Amino acid sequence: MISFDEAVATVREAATSLGAERVPLREAHRRVLADAVVARVSAPPADVSAMDGYAVRDADLQSLPARLPIAGESFAGQGFKGQLPPAQCVRIFTGAAVPAGADRVVVQEVVRREGDEAIFSEMPGAGRHIRRAGSDFRRGETLLDVGVLLRPGALVTAAGADVAELTVWRRPRVAILGTGDELVEPGTACEREGCIPESVSFGVAALAAEVGAEVVETLRLPDDLSRMRSAAARSLDGADVVVVTGGASVGERDFAKTMWDALGLELLFSKVAIKPGKPVWLGRVNDKLVIGLPGNPTSALVTSRLLMVPLLHGLAGRSPSDALVWKRLPLAAPLGPTGSRETFSRAFVEAGKVRLFDHQDSSSQKVLAAATLLVRRPPGEEPVPAGALLEVLDF
Incomplete structure (x- = not known):
């Protein structure tokens, strides 16, 4: 049995990115860049107006009021052709190209229009209301570096750079195998004596999806070693990571590890000194990873958050450490006091302070709906007074 920090170090070493692929911009949300984004255009591509108003020369406003003929209009995407004639102005709209020769845009609120003339009665302020060409970024400039997680703002930047496809790290494909004779599909347990709804896979799949993994299979298996071995072999065909829930203890029907023996499972660790979740394990079958989670719902979700999520981070091209930001x-x-194992308790924030739930059983499910934090405490810790600072992780 290893410590939590040792388990995290093992996960970090195993979690290497899966290779790059090109994807359309619209499919890149929450992917991680494997190649930098370089601007193919400048933004803005020309001097453009920041306001609706009139483009003028400063020289034509030296004597006020000034009455200037309107030489034409400039719209975004359809600018005024040619140079601004002397002693005239151009009606201009936000985002439109500023005519050559114009020094500023005077906002429309301080201009009076009479027919084809604009009347300027007051001296404009210091603002010129012109966004200069390339003031945001220039063609050839690197806008997004390798390793950037493509959130909505980054996608706007990439699109603004005139990039239609991005090179990203491949998403980890995850298969989830739930084991246990007692497990049935939610909605049917009330009809079957001795059965309980299989709940763990829903939380595990949601966690995997939140960090950008693709869940390719979710399967419930009875405690039948032959069927479990067949399912294990099939799951490796389409998945990079197989998550096995339950069957991790030492009972006569706990086959979570045994089901992989014929496939050459190499265990990276088999137990971790944490509470809840001691039976969690990690192994490798050729180039695929297998992580075993306890069957109890709280234990499964806690170990998923602590170990599966960093693993998927690394496989997706992110740093595993980004998944474990403690505050x-x-x-x-x-x-x-705590016992002999490092403890991760479920908690929430109340009036800016951490409050633990009274019910911390590893099989609990109701508490999971309200828990927002995991509280980390070392083994053998003495009682902790109110107001003490504790390490917590978003959950």
Whole structure:
């Protein structure tokens, strides 16, 4: 049995990116760049107006009021042709190209129009209301570096650079195999004596999707070693990571590891000294990874958050460390001592302080709906008073 930090180090070493691929911009959300984005255009491509108003020369406003004929109009995408004639102005709209020769845009609110003439009665302020060509970025400039997670703002930047496709790290493909004779599809347990709804896979799949993985299969398996071995072999064909839930203890029907024996499972670790979740394990079959989670819902979701999520981060081209950003918050009420294992308790924030749920059983499900934090405490820690700062992780 290894420590939590040792398990994280093993995950970090195993979590190497899966290779790059080109995808359309519209399919790149939450992907990670494998190649930098370089601008193919400048933005703006020309001097453009920042306001609706009139493009003028400063020299034509030296004597006020000034009455200037309107030489034409400039719209975004359809600018005024030619140079601004002397002693005239051009009606211009936001985003439109500023005519050559114009020094500024006077906002329409301070201009009076009479027919084909514009009357300027007051001296414009210091603002010229012109966005200069390339003031945002220039053609050939690197706008997004390798490793950037493509969130909505980054997608706007990439599109503005006139890029239609992006080179990104491939998304990890995840198969989830839930084991246990007692598990049935939610909605049917009330009709079958001795059965319970299979709930763990829904949380595990959601966590995987949140970090950009693609869940390619979710399968419930009875505690039948022959069927489990067949399912294990098939799952490797389409997945980079196989998540096995349940069957990780030492009972007569706990086959979570045994089902992989014929496929050459190499265990990277088999137990971790944490509470809840001690039976969690990680292994490798050729170039595929297999992570085993406890069957109890809280244990499964906690170990998914602590170990599966960093693993998927690394496979998707992100740093596994980005998944484990700890912060320190004050404790709302005193806590008793911890036992022999590092403890991760479910908690929430109340009035800026951390409050643990009274119910911390590894099989609980109701608490999971309200828990927003995991509180980390070392093994053998003495009682902690209210107000003490504790390490917490978003959950």
